[in-house]
Amino acid sequence: MHDLNPAEVAQRIMKEVKQKIQGLNKLNVMVLGKTGVGKSTLINSVFQEPIAQTGIGKPVTSRIKKYEKEDYPLSIYDTPGLELGGENAVDELLKEINTILKKSVEKNDINEAIHCVWYCISSTSHRFEESEKSFINSFITEAKQYQIPVIVVLTQSYAKKDTAQLKAEIEKEELGIAEVVPVLAQDYEIDEDYVARAFGLTRLVDVMYEVIPESVQNALIAVQKVNRQMKNTKAQAIVVSSASLAAATGATPIPFADSFLLVPEQISMLAGITAVYGLPVDQATMTAVISATIGTSGTTVLGKTLVSGLFKLIPGAGSFVGGAISASIAAALTAALGEAYIGVMNMICDGKMKADDLKTNEGKQTLTAMFRQKLGRKRDKLGKPVDAEQF
Ligand SMILES: Nc1nc2c(ncn2[C@@H]2O[C@H](COP(=O)(O)OP(=O)(O)OP(=O)(O)O)[C@@H](O)[C@H]2O)c(=O)[nH]1
Ligand SMILES: [Mg+2]
Structure with missing residues (x-):
């Protein structure tokens, strides 16, 4: 038994890698934001496995999809194609979100609980729209009750000055957001001579690490790539x-x-x-x-x-x-x-x-x-x- 050769040792290591990954608690993130703000781009830029790109999302409700992969300690709740127009539609969506948040924590299982919400606003919108403000306000009360932190992510932030203004405007509202984090998830070509470089994702992951439960921090370290x-x-x-x-x-x-x-x-x-x-x-x-x-x-x-x-x-x-x-x-x-x-x-x-x-x-x-x-x-x-x- 003492004559272990490298191949046998390697086999043991690979087995243990699998066990270690399976042993991680699952990190669950809900990503909200209007259609086209860059949710999918953000998700696929932050995480190692492109689960939201290739994975077939399982519809949780008519508007919310859950993406996950077997033996991978991450799941994403996404709201593809979301419009915030029409009172009824918004109320309906808020209800769905609140139900999911509530159910997720009521299971009393760290692997099922939603640990963090990213609310994405495009920096290109230049102002903090009334509809977004009231939308955030409505679910943040609920989220707080379940101690689920909400991070506002300012996506598509290639114009730094506009972004800083928007960030200040949102912070002024004191909505109880963990942090407003500006990001550019992917390099953005403004014209042939000028490319805005991706930034902010490291900060986003740092902020997440601070606000999520300690028992899912190791999962975050493993699944993020930025x-x-x-x-x-x-x-x-x-x-x-x-x-x-x-x-x-x-x-x-x-x-x-x-x-x-x-x-x-x-x-x-x-x-x-x-x-x-x-x-x-x-x-x-x-x-x-x-x-x-x-x-x-x-x-x-x-x-x-x-x-x-x-x-x-x-x-x-x-x-x-x-x-x-x-x-x-x-x-x-x-x-x-x-x-x-x-x-x-x-x-x-x-x-x-x-x-x-x-x-x-x-x-x-x-x-x-x-x-x-x-x-x-x-x-x-x-x-x-x-x-x-x-x-
Ligand atoms: N260069 C660059 N393009 C971006 C960035 N974020 C979003 N985009 C572009 O903006 C468009 C919309 O981005 P998506 O990630 O599909 O937006 P979404 O929020 O997932 O949209 P829905 O799924 O419809 O709700 C795409 O063409 C992206 O390539 C970014 O950080 N950099
Ligand atoms: Mg999308």
């Missing part, structure tokens, strides 16, 4: 705790041949990080990750590979005595592996690399070099870097 800092911070926290767990394992001097004892912490760490970034990493890619770091070939025993000299790269590893792996070496190896993997995740997010590239020699060399560089960092006993580098 706030990298949020993912990096979470991934870094996973590395720190895995490294200190590994230190605890390594603290009892164990023979080198047994250093595969580190594996469970590392498996859990790589799985956790993979879930945080939400990138499509398959088993073959994960095998390559293992091979390029703590293992070298399909037959290498992870423990033995450690013996083969990696620890020489670790500052202070000379203190290693009598065929035992010290707590600090265990922590350093784990931390370096995690940091290198975070580095790769970021390269993939930046488009500098594809997950598939890790299967090529060049990709593996990039990762190996990154791992070695991380091994060379100065750390405390629990694997926490003491230098200024970010990860």
